[in-house]
Amino acid sequence: MAFCKVGILSLLLLSGIFLLGVEVEYGNAQKMCLQVCDNEVAYMTCPSSGDEKITEVCVNCCTADEGCKLYRADGSLICTGTPE
Numbered sequence: 609m610a611f612c613k614v615g616i617l618s619l620l621l622l623s624g625i626f627l628l629g630v631e632v633e634y635g636n637a638q639k640m641c642l643q644v645c646d647n648e649v650a651y652m653t654c655p656s657s658g659d660e661k662i663t664e665v666c667v668n669c670c671t672a673d674e675g676c677k678l679y680r681a682d683g684s685l686i687c688t689g690t691p692e
Contacts, residue, residue, distance in 0.1 A: 641670040650681040 646668040651661040654676040672678055672689030679685055 642668070643671060644668060646678070646686070648680055649678045649686060652676050652678045 645666040649665060649667060651663045652665050652667065652672065653659060653661060654673060656673075667676075667678065669678060669687035669689070672687070674689050674691045676689040677685055678687050678689075
């Protein structure tokens with residue numbers, strides 16, 4: 609009888625670990641990216657444009673292309689675009 613209880617508890621524990629692992633894997637894979645303009649962004653620079661300041665942009669940290677840097681009006685860096 610004790611062997612049966614240990615077996616059932618072990619099975620439940622392993623099932624729980626498996627399900628938590630699956631949930632974490634899928635939870636990280638889904639990145640929600642809102643398609644809105646960040647009004648704080650004054651300009652951005654991208655590797656493809658060199659040091660040229662690109663103004664009048666409608667981007668946010670999530671929608672910026674990889675390597676593009678978003679800046680405030682005072683020149684401080686907000687973020688850098690990362691690969692999806």
